[in-house]
Amino acid sequence: DAKTTQPTSMDCAEGRAANLPCNHSTISGNEYVYWYRQIHSQGPQYIIHGLKNNETNEMASLIITEDRKSSTLILPHATLRDTAVYYCIVRGNDYKLSFGAGTTVTVRA
Amino acid sequence: DVKVTQSSRYLVKRTGEKVFLECVQDMDHENMFWYRQDPGLGLRLIYFSYDVKMKEKGDIPEGYSVSREKKERFSLILESASTNQTSMYLCASSRSHGRLYGYTFGSGTRLTVV
Numbered sequence: 001d002a003k004t005t006q007p008t009s010m011d012c013a014e015g016r017a018a019n020l021p022c023n024h025s026t027i028s029g030n031e032y033v034y035w036y037r038q039i040h041s042q043g044p045q046y047i048i049h050g051l052k053n054n055e056t057n058e059m060a061s062l063i064i065t066e067d068r069k070s071s072t073l074i075l076p077h078a079t080l081r082d083t084a085v086y087y088c089i090v091r092g093n094d095y096k097l098s099f100g101a102g103t104t105v106t107v108r109a
Numbered sequence: 110d111v112k113v114t115q116s117s118r119y120l121v122k123r124t125g126e127k128v129f130l131e132c133v134q135d136m137d138h139e140n141m142f143w144y145r146q147d148p149g150l151g152l153r154l155i156y157f158s159y160d161v162k163m164k165e166k167g168d169i170p171e172g173y174s175v176s177r178e179k180k181e182r183f184s185l186i187l188e189s190a191s192t193n194q195t196s197m198y199l200c201a202s203s204r205s206h207g208r209l210y211g212y213t214f215g216s217g218t219r220l221t222v223v
Contacts, residue, residue, distance in 0.1 A: 034211065043199050046211030096142070096167060097212060099152040
C-alpha cells in the first residue's frame with residue numbers, strides 16, 4: 001500500500017471549515033483513499049473514502065486531485081466534537097488498513 | 110445502530126494468565142480484525158479473519174492466537190500474558206469486498222498486565 005504524509009497537528013476555529021491535507025504521491029491506480037478519525041479513548045471511526053472522484057457524505061467531503069497524488073478532507077462546519085486524530089489511509093487489494101500517525105485536529109471555541 | 114461490541118472496556122490480568130478478548134458484530138460482516146494501539150506506534154494488525162474458522166496473521170501475531178467459530182464472533186487469545194502486551198486492543202469488521210467499504214471498529218479494550 002502507498003504511504004501517506006499528513007501534518008502532525010492543526011487547529012481550527014469552531015464553526016469554520018477544517019481542511020485536512022494528505023499526500024500520497026506513490027498511490028497506484030487501484031488504491032482507494034480512506035479517512036478515519038479517532039476521538040480520545042474510542043475506536044477509529046470511518047469518515048469517507050474515494051478512488052478518483054470527489055465524494056461527500058453527511059460527515060465530510062473528500063477532494064482528490066486529478067493526478068491522485070494528494071487529497072483534502074473537508075469538515076464543513078467544525079464543532080468541538082470534531083477534535084480528534086484524523087488518519088488518511090491508502091489501501092489496495094490487501095485486507096488490512098495501515099494506520100500512520102495521523103493529524104491531531106483541535107477545534108477551538 | 111450497527112455495532113462492534115468488545116466484551117470489556119478495561120481489564121487487568123496477571124503475568125502468565127491466559128486472557129480472552131471477545132468481539133461480536135451484528136452486521137453480518139465476513140471480515141474481522143484485531144489491532145493493538147500503543148503510543149507512538151499507531152495501530153498494528155495482530156490477526157484477521159475473512160471467514161468462519163479462517164484466520165491470517167497480521168504484522169505482530171507473536172504471543173497471540175485467535176478463534177472464529179461463528180461469523181459474528183472473533184476472539185483474541187493471549188496464551189500467557191506478559192507486561193509488553195499491555196495495550197489498547199481494537200476489534201473491527203468489514204464486508205467481504207472490504208476495499209469498497211469502511212471498517213467498523215469497537216470501542217476498544219484497555220488491557221493492563223501486571
